[in-house]
Structure formats: structure tokens, C-alpha cells
Amino acid sequence: MSNPRLLILGPPGAGKGTQSANLAEEYGIEHITTGDALRANKDMDISEMDTEYDTPRAYMEAGDLVPDAVVNAIVDEALSQADGFVLDGYPRNLEQAEELSGMTALDVILSLEVDREELVDRLTGRRICDDCGANYHVEFSPPETEGVCDDCGGELIQREDDNEESVRNRLDVFQDNTAPVIDHYEDHDGFVTIDGEGTPDEVWAAISDAVDARVE
Ligand code: AP5
Numbered sequence: 001m002s003n004p005r006l007l008i009l010g011p012p013g014a015g016k017g018t019q020s021a022n023l024a025e026e027y028g029i030e031h032i033t034t035g036d037a038l039r040a041n042k043d044m045d046i047s048e049m050d051t052e053y054d055t056p057r058a059y060m061e062a063g064d065l066v067p068d069a070v071v072n073a074i075v076d077e078a079l080s081q082a083d084g085f086v087l088d089g090y091p092r093n094l095e096q097a098e099e100l101s102g103m104t105a106l107d108v109i110l111s112l113e114v115d116r117e118e119l120v121d122r123l124t125g126r127r128i129c130d131d132c133g134a135n136y137h138v139e140f141s142p143p144e145t146e147g148v149c150d151d152c153g154g155e156l157i158q159r160e161d162d163n164e165e166s167v168r169n170r171l172d173v174f175q176d177n178t179a180p181v182i183d184h185y186e187d188h189d190g191f192v193t194i195d196g197e198g199t200p201d202e203v204w205a206a207i208s209d210a211v212d213a214r215v216e
Pocket residue numbers: 010011012013014015016017018019034035036038059060061063064065066067068071088089090091092096122123125126127135136137140141161170196197198199200201203
């Protein structure tokens with residue numbers, strides 16, 4: 001089989017970013033993430049798309065969804081350049097899922113499951129390197145020196161939407177918009193549910209077993 005086409009689904013904080021980094025390295029595929037793409041373009045002018053706000057920033061800081069037209073264009077462009085990928089953060093509603101079905105087929109769909117209060121703890125404790133993007137947690141995976149990235153020495157910062165109010169809104173938006181997407185994929189041959197509550201290494205072992213069983 002050519003390089004695998006993977007989709008990773010799950011609520012905010014389920015570990016999609018953490019495990020997508022492992023998948024990209026293990027299988028030599030692209031990590032396509034709408035969250036990172038939008039964060040890198042928070043202030044782009046989207047007013048011509050007839051949206052409520054003129055940039056993605058206001059939607060993201062509140063934890064609301066950025067309009068579909070913006071996100072669909074980002075994913076279409078990224079997929080057209082990828083030879084194998086793990087798609088993270090998309091689709092987030094049924095309209096996006098419909099759009100994706102016209103862009104590519106999928107080999108494996110991983111759905112990470114984690115309890116809501118564990119998600120709040122993970123997200124409010126997350127810290128990101130401002131230089132290289134490495135991911136830490138103040139309690140579950142702290143850096144050797146507080147506030148400093150182990151990999152590059154950069155400063156660790158908190159994402160603007162990782163405060164408790166935005167986190168709880170993101171979880172509500174997930175429940176209303178994205179949970180139906182998971183139901184939509186349940187009948188796909190490559191669909192697999194992963195218990196996301198173990199350690200990152202335990203979750204990775206379950207994910208790599210599931211992918212190996214489906215792509216070899
Ligand atoms: P996005 O960046 O996609 O955020 P998200 O879905 O809320 O997911 P996160 O990145 O917060 O969580 P994750 O599951 O990747 O967890 P992580 O691995 O970091 O989207 C941000 C915003 O962009 C949205 O709110 C929206 O506005 C917009 N947007 C994006 N896509 C869109 C779309 N398609 N349509 C419309 N709008 C869109 O882990 C979290 C923490 O837990 C880390 O600290 C980590 O170290 C720790 N951790 C990970 N695994 C474990 C474990 N097993 N045990 C203990 N701790 C763990």
C-alpha cells in the first residue's frame with residue numbers, strides 16, 4: 001500500500017496533536033492540522049467570505065468554529081500536496097465531513113476517547129514552546145526547567161484558548177458539532193476507537209497496533 005491516509009478524531013485535549021506527531025514520524029507522512037494552520041494565520045483577512053468576523057482570531061480565542069469555507073480551503077490545498085497524511089482537527093462538523101469525502105479516501109479513522117474533566121485538566125495545564133511548538137504539561141509531562149523547552153531552550157507559553165472558560169466552550173462545541181462526525185464514520189471499515197486515558201506511551205502502543213493491523 002502507498003503511504004497511509006489517516007484521520008484522528010477526538011475532543012480537544014484528547015491527545016490528537018501528541019499522537020499525530022508520533023504517526024507522522026513512524027509512517028513518514030504529513031501532519032495536516034487545521035488548528036496549527038489557523039494559528040499561523042490568525043489575522044488573515046477573511047471578510048470577502050461574508051463571515052461574522054474579519055479574521056479567524058475572534059472565533060479561535062472564544063473556542064468557536066472558524067467558518068467552513070476558510071477551513072475547507074486550507075485542507076484541500078494541504079491534501080493536494082501530501083503523499084500520505086494524518087489529518088488532525090478536521091472535519092469538525094458534518095458539512096466538513098461531506099466536503100472531505102470529495103477530496104480524498106481514508107484508510108484508518110482513529111477516534112480517541114477521554115473523560116471530560118480529564119480533558120479540562122490536560123488543556124489548562126498544557127504549555128507550548130513558542131519557538132519549536134513542542135508540547136508539555138505542567139504536571140503530566142513537565143520540562144526539566146520550568147518554563148523552558150527541553151528541545152530548543154525556547155520559552156513555554158499557554159495557548160490563548162487554554163483558559164478554563166474557552167476550554168469548556170470548546171468541549172461544548174465538540175459535543176454539539178463533532179460528536180455526530182464520529183457517529184458518521186463508525187461504519188467505515190477502517191474505524192477504530194482508542195482509549196485515550198492511559199499514558200501517552202500506552203495510547204501510542206494502542207494506536208500503532210491499530211494502524212499496523214489495517215495498513216499492512
Ligand atoms: P485545534 O488546535 O484543532 O484544537 P483542539 O481540537 O481543541 O485540540 P487541541 O490541540 O487543543 O488538543 P489535542 O487533542 O491535540 O491534545 P494535545 O495532544 O495537545 O483547534 C483550535 C481552534 O481552531 C478551534 O477551537 C477552532 O476555533 C479552530 N479550528 C480548528 N480546526 C477547525 C475546523 N476544522 N473547523 C473550524 N474551526 C477549526 O494534548 C493536550 C495536553 O494533554 C498536552 O499538554 C499533552 O501534553 C497532554 N497529554 C496528551 N496525551 C496525554 C495522556 N495520554 N496523558 C496525559 N496527558 C496527555
